[in-house]
Amino acid sequence: MSLDRAAREKLVRALAASVIEHADELTNLDQAIGDGDHGLNMKRGFGAVIATLPGLADKSLPEMLKTIGMTLVMKVGGASGPLVGTFFMELGNALPEQPARADLVAATDKAINAVKARGRSEAGQKTLLDVLVPVQAVLAGGGDARAIAAEAAQAADRTTPMLAIRGRASFLGERSIGHMDPGSRSASLLIGAAVNVLEFEASS
Amino acid sequence: MNSSNARNVGIVIVSHSPKIAEGAADMVRQMVGNAVPLAWTGGDVDGGLGTNVAGILEAIETAWSPAGVAVLVDLGGAETNSEMAVEMLPEDRRARVVICNAPVVEGAVIAATESSGGSPLAAVKRSAEEFYA
Numbered sequence: 491m492s493l494d495r496a497a498r499e500k501l502v503r504a505l506a507a508s509v510i511e512h513a514d515e516l517t518n519l520d521q522a523i524g525d526g527d528h529g530l531n532m533k534r535g536f537g538a539v540i541a542t543l544p545g546l547a548d549k550s551l552p553e554m555l556k557t558i559g560m561t562l563v564m565k566v567g568g569a570s571g572p573l574v575g576t577f578f579m580e581l582g583n584a585l586p587e588q589p590a591r592a593d594l595v596a597a598t599d600k601a602i603n604a605v606k607a608r609g610r611s612e613a614g615q616k617t618l619l620d621v622l623v624p625v626q627a628v629l630a631g632g633g634d635a636r637a638i639a640a641e642a643a644q645a646a647d648r649t650t651p652m653l654a655i656r657g658r659a660s661f662l663g664e665r666s667i668g669h670m671d672p673g674s675r676s677a678s679l680l681i682g683a684a685v686n687v688l689e690f691e692a693s694s
Numbered sequence: 695m696n697s698s699n700a701r702n703v704g705i706v707i708v709s710h711s712p713k714i715a716e717g718a719a720d721m722v723r724q725m726v727g728n729a730v731p732l733a734w735t736g737g738d739v740d741g742g743l744g745t746n747v748a749g750i751l752e753a754i755e756t757a758w759s760p761a762g763v764a765v766l767v768d769l770g771g772a773e774t775n776s777e778m779a780v781e782m783l784p785e786d787r788r789a790r791v792v793i794c795n796a797p798v799v800e801g802a803v804i805a806a807t808e809s810s811g812g813s814p815l816a817a818v819k820r821s822a823e824e825f826y827a
Contacts, residue, residue, distance in 0.1 A: 525743070527738075527744060530742070563747055564748055565739055567746055568745075568771040569775070571775065572777070
């Protein structure tokens, strides 16, 4: 996988647009089972990322990802800032400048473990990990862009019947059941936007 | 007080609400005066309810003491952002900042009271955490 400068900028703009255009939806999801700030927070964070263009895309892919992560950490505001920001920063730490698919598989695995540590959470607790973990499995299994995007969307849907164990939604106990996890939704939007730009081809 | 003010453990209050953070800091000051370094932070970068890493880093800097800093937080994001801020500190400072598992208002007052007597960081943290244990 080789991303030139134009592709890197396209990737950043697509990631940002995916959450900014769905900010109201994310806020509505968060109002149901959280504090209702997820859409606004993610919009602010990715707005700040966009503001670092065009210089951001001049950086190598790893440096660009680390910068995106740090910007999200500093600007998002909620717990999502450190969680999503850590994911991007660890991807940047783990990826070479010209990653092969195997590099991406290994880097996403590391990044997911960092998110688990940051949130002291595991899959199954109605968090973004419920999207990241199954999507990473599809990536590792050789799935193409369509399969990855489909899994991301389905995985977010699968959080709806889950009981929240972590975060503000856990205060609601069983009332958290029946609502999609906002963090899973934003993760699925970001993944959908990323694979659309990266256009993975199945490796097997 | 058995030590000069600036050498006592510092107290940082982190709340989603700047009003709560400031109010808790007022309660600490009422209890211990200027006996402990104290700082508060609250709100997201736009001033809405939330917490932000830069604000937390700044508060830790303001309340810095060679004896360390005890951070009191309210809900989830305040804790996650505080942990992130601690990791971003220079390495020699990282081990001297602790996040207390205690209610933000009560914990801050108790921790500051313990600190005002010159107690070390571990004792300050323990005092806040044991009050409701």
